[in-house]
Amino acid sequence: MAIFRLDNELDLLERVAMKDEEAFNKIYNFYCDRVYAFSRRILQNDFLAEEVVQDVFTKFWQYDQLAEIEDLYLWIRALARNQSLKILRRQAVEVRAGVELAKTWVEHGDLLNDQVSYRETKRLLDKSVNNLSDQQRKVYFLCHVEGLSYEEAAKKLGVSKNTLKTHLKAALKHIRKDLLAGDRLTAILCIMGLLR
DSSP: OOOOOOTTHHHHHHHHHTTOHHHHHHHHHHHHHHHHHHHHHHHOOHHHHHHHHHHHHHHHHHOSOGGGOSOHHHHHHHHHHHHHHHHHHHHHHHHHHHHHHHHHHHHHHHHHHHHHHHHHHHHHHHHHHHTSOHHHHHHHIIIIISOOOHHHHHHHHTOOHHHHHHHHHHHHHHHHHHHHHHOHHHHHHHHTTOOO
């Protein structure tokens, strides 16, 4: 592949070092399409390739050691490659950040839905428990909220273990019936004993 260079590059570099815009424009016009094509091959994106062209020639204009450049074509090409790779790295970081953000949104969305479902389920359960008779409510509270054994709860209430079981069975039947009338998922969770 033939590499085309300007005949008077060293002279133009000296003039650009002195901020000669005419010299800069000659170099820009000669190399901008080459920088664009090179960057476009790496980035596969027209807009980003144009961004590289702007970055390369902005850095070239601002570079204060232009006299030290031995091969302008290789210097500009290296700068274009580095800028293109920098953009690719930035895109990779943005994609990873986007994926993590999406995961977080999904997780928080699920958490919010879970919290809403739990609150609604708890509200329905509390309503059903409040509709129990006094004795059934006491038995349910001692066994399912405080976690007492049947023997401990029966002793605390001054009733037999069998009487306690009868009251608890009636209380749970009433709660299941209330919950089944409202929300099947809530009823299933309650029946499985996941909500207390």
